[in-house]
Amino acid sequence: MSDKIDLRFGSNDVRLTPREWAIALPAIVAVLSLMPVVWAFIEPLRLEPDHRLPFSLGNDYWMYGRLCRAAAAQGKTLVVGDSVVWGHYVPKEETLSAHLNRLAGEERFANLGVDGIHPAAMLGLVEHHGEAIRRRNVVLHCNLLWTSSPRHDLSTEKEFPFNHPTLVPQFAPRIPCYREPFGERLGIAIERRLPFHAWKKHVQIAWFGGSDVASWTLGHPYECPVAAVTLELPSPNEPPSPRPDARPWAEQGLARQSFAWVELDQSLQWRLFRQAVQLLRSRGNRIFVVLGPFNEHMLTEESRAAYAARRLAVEDWLSYHNIPYFCPDPLPSALYADASHPLAEGYELLARQLFANDAFITFDRSRK
Amino acid sequence: MLFHTWVFAVFFLVVYPVYLATRGTRLQIPWLLFASYVFYGWWNPLYLLLIVTSTSADYLAVLGMSRGHRRKPWVAFSVLVNLGMLAFFKYAGFVTQSLNDFFQAVGIPYAVPVPDILLPVGISFFVFQSMTYTIDCYRGAMDREPCFLRYATYVSLFPQLVAGPIERSTNLLRQLRERPPITRHDVADGLSLFLVGLFKKRALADYLAMYVDPVYARPDQFGGLALLLATVAFAWQIYFDFSGYTDMARGLGRMMGLRLMLNFRNPYLATGLGDFWRRWHISLSTWFKDYVYLPLGGNRKGEVRTHVNMAATMVISGLWHGAKWTFVIWGALHALGRVATRRLESTQFYAERIPTTVKRLLVFAFVAFAWVFFRARTVGDAWLIVRRIFGAAWADPRFPLLAIGLLAAVWAYQWVYESKLRDALLASSPVRTGLAVSMALYIAFCCGGGDKAFIYFQF
Numbered sequence: 157m158s159d160k161i162d163l164r165f166g167s168n169d170v171r172l173t174p175r176e177w178a179i180a181l182p183a184i185v186a187v188l189s190l191m192p193v194v195w196a197f198i199e200p201l202r203l204e205p206d207h208r209l210p211f212s213l214g215n216d217y218w219m220y221g222r223l224c225r226a227a228a229a230q231g232k233t234l235v236v237g238d239s240v241v242w243g244h245y246v247p248k249e250e251t252l253s254a255h256l257n258r259l260a261g262e263e264r265f266a267n268l269g270v271d272g273i274h275p276a277a278m279l280g281l282v283e284h285h286g287e288a289i290r291r292r293n294v295v296l297h298c299n300l301l302w303t304s305s306p307r308h309d310l311s312t313e314k315e316f317p318f319n320h321p322t323l324v325p326q327f328a329p330r331i332p333c334y335r336e337p338f339g340e341r342l343g344i345a346i347e348r349r350l351p352f353h354a355w356k357k358h359v360q361i362a363w364f365g366g367s368d369v370a371s372w373t374l375g376h377p378y379e380c381p382v383a384a385v386t387l388e389l390p391s392p393n394e395p396p397s398p399r400p401d402a403r404p405w406a407e408q409g410l411a412r413q414s415f416a417w418v419e420l421d422q423s424l425q426w427r428l429f430r431q432a433v434q435l436l437r438s439r440g441n442r443i444f445v446v447l448g449p450f451n452e453h454m455l456t457e458e459s460r461a462a463y464a465a466r467r468l469a470v471e472d473w474l475s476y477h478n479i480p481y482f483c484p485d486p487l488p489s490a491l492y493a494d495a496s497h498p499l500a501e502g503y504e505l506l507a508r509q510l511f512a513n514d515a516f517i518t519f520d521r522s523r524k
Numbered sequence: 525m526l527f528h529t530w531v532f533a534v535f536f537l538v539v540y541p542v543y544l545a546t547r548g549t550r551l552q553i554p555w556l557l558f559a560s561y562v563f564y565g566w567w568n569p570l571y572l573l574l575i576v577t578s579t580s581a582d583y584l585a586v587l588g589m590s591r592g593h594r595r596k597p598w599v600a601f602s603v604l605v606n607l608g609m610l611a612f613f614k615y616a617g618f619v620t621q622s623l624n625d626f627f628q629a630v631g632i633p634y635a636v637p638v639p640d641i642l643l644p645v646g647i648s649f650f651v652f653q654s655m656t657y658t659i660d661c662y663r664g665a666m667d668r669e670p671c672f673l674r675y676a677t678y679v680s681l682f683p684q685l686v687a688g689p690i691e692r693s694t695n696l697l698r699q700l701r702e703r704p705p706i707t708r709h710d711v712a713d714g715l716s717l718f719l720v721g722l723f724k725k726r727a728l729a730d731y732l733a734m735y736v737d738p739v740y741a742r743p744d745q746f747g748g749l750a751l752l753l754a755t756v757a758f759a760w761q762i763y764f765d766f767s768g769y770t771d772m773a774r775g776l777g778r779m780m781g782l783r784l785m786l787n788f789r790n791p792y793l794a795t796g797l798g799d800f801w802r803r804w805h806i807s808l809s810t811w812f813k814d815y816v817y818l819p820l821g822g823n824r825k826g827e828v829r830t831h832v833n834m835a836a837t838m839v840i841s842g843l844w845h846g847a848k849w850t851f852v853i854w855g856a857l858h859a860l861g862r863v864a865t866r867r868l869e870s871t872q873f874y875a876e877r878i879p880t881t882v883k884r885l886l887v888f889a890f891v892a893f894a895w896v897f898f899r900a901r902t903v904g905d906a907w908l909i910v911r912r913i914f915g916a917a918w919a920d921p922r923f924p925l926l927a928i929g930l931l932a933a934v935w936a937y938q939w940v941y942e943s944k945l946r947d948a949l950l951a952s953s954p955v956r957t958g959l960a961v962s963m964a965l966y967i968a969f970c971c972g973g974g975d976k977a978f979i980y981f982q983f
Binding site: 165166169170171172173174176177179180183184187188338339342343346347352356367368369370371373374377378381 | 525529530531534708709711712713715716717719720727730731734735771774786922923924925926927950953956957959960961963964965968969970971972
């Protein structure tokens, strides 16, 4: 037999005593916990009029949370939703919240839309990163486009990549097209509860092209990572990439569509939208839902009838739960860029309609 | 289940408190066995059939030995079952493919069907560990373990199950019997080892892999300097990857009151190839020494036979790593190197006249050169890399300065660790604490969230 088995402690260890660990562990936890808080003081947040999350920070949930805190601190009414609220086809001065501000005569509404988000992800966003908007007035946009096909609804069994997978429910309810391994989901479920993780992603997205520092050095081998953190953030007015064609849908050559609508009582996105509503209400938010306006001009007769039935069902649910809402008639056809996104004039018209709506006026007056 | 993932964190946070709570009771070993099987079955529950087969065969073999007069057939049975499993799962594809290549080369129009077998994770490790018990019992170095569950726990203990250290029954099985107490110093030591291992894996090995992988995937696309740097980077990557795993395994073991053997001892500070193999994957090299080299005759049968034994052991060791000709060549290169330098290393000239730093650099250069064959996808790729290192233009390699800085820091740390400065530096509590905090924060701030598997899992 070879010499006695070597059971020495280590060969290049850093061996801490229990007492040293009692110092090291709290120190590590303190740095990781305080970093996101301290960073908010280091990194200037220059809020512009009608500010919105810069397009390239669309996955930066820490920044979203920061915008929520800033808007909530100013007592604004928060307009929450997908790219319709964010204003995919328009500059930030032409979004729904911008037009509402113009009509209100003051910066009263904050654009908390996120380009590319959908109800399943919106639930996670509000739950994990929107804590600051607790007890505030929230205008929540409901876009039935997300029920327009099993794929939009995420209820298809066929796996495909979709936006914001780290925000969707990881275990329940089951999302059929989401097939991440259990370990991956568990990691996501844990990490999204850690403010440090969201902050780290913010730094990566803002200055390291979305990759971690180590990976970034491979593309920039002779640059100093610390120098890359310039604290300069993208403009909220940067257009989406690729730049969208901001012309009426008919001019773009888009044809009428016949959607394979998902039954509302089986729709995953509708179910998760309702959960988001319940979550906000449980947090003391006063909610006003804007349903649509969907571009019904773009639908075939059959599809339009199916849409109308769903719209009615949503209205019933909102009424039943005493949630004030506004469901405008479709805007003129030329004011839509696609199936659900208005153009600038469309937003203006929608804002005017809202300000003429009694339920909205009552809701707006309830703002603290 | 990888140590550096959230799944493992949750797993350990469940397993460890129950392990502590059941300490001193009859439930502790069953719980540890259950946890270990969950850990291993996480990859594929069918793999459990293999580990149960290997465990049962060796338990039965030793039981048979203890009850009968004929002991040899039982050892043969154990070796046959274990090596048979290894041969089937690891080498069947390699052997049939090599046969087909041979048939094609000599113009025989026949091809053996190549079996498409998935290699179970860590099979080479647990098979060796299980077999060790039977051989040790046969030699009288170990007494029979009456409790099957305890023996099964020894074979499958989750911290070291899939990539070692390959424990001897004389060490680990005895500890499982005696159940040494767990002190807060054990927990602190375990955390220390785990942190260092995690740093090696996440901050160093995975980082270097990002440079090495694309270069070795397309060696024809890179210049000589890039290939050279990728080779040096791989030498460090595999060390950090494997020793990082070992450190984490030993740390977990320590927290559970179990002392697993040292597996690495700053191998790149070795001053000779013999010294290198006393520092690199110690549990495997001593295994081969005890169960292959010495039974072959070791150095007791003259100079020539010693060299033959040494070379055979190295080639088998190469083949143990994987069923590819690249591993065979890697083993053969080390065999050649060892045979060629054995005499030299024992001379006074080498010991006294050549500066230690030069010796270390020479050993590192040779070991890194051999790693080319270990890492390359094919023998053809390996030759291409060697040729291009010396022949292709040395264009800008775009090797990150951060990687150079990290490697320099680690090399300096290892050098300090083996020098007289060690006590002066590491005796200082603020230095140790500061190092630990820095490592943890570096991992948190700078490393990605990937879950890259350990290199040695494939063996």
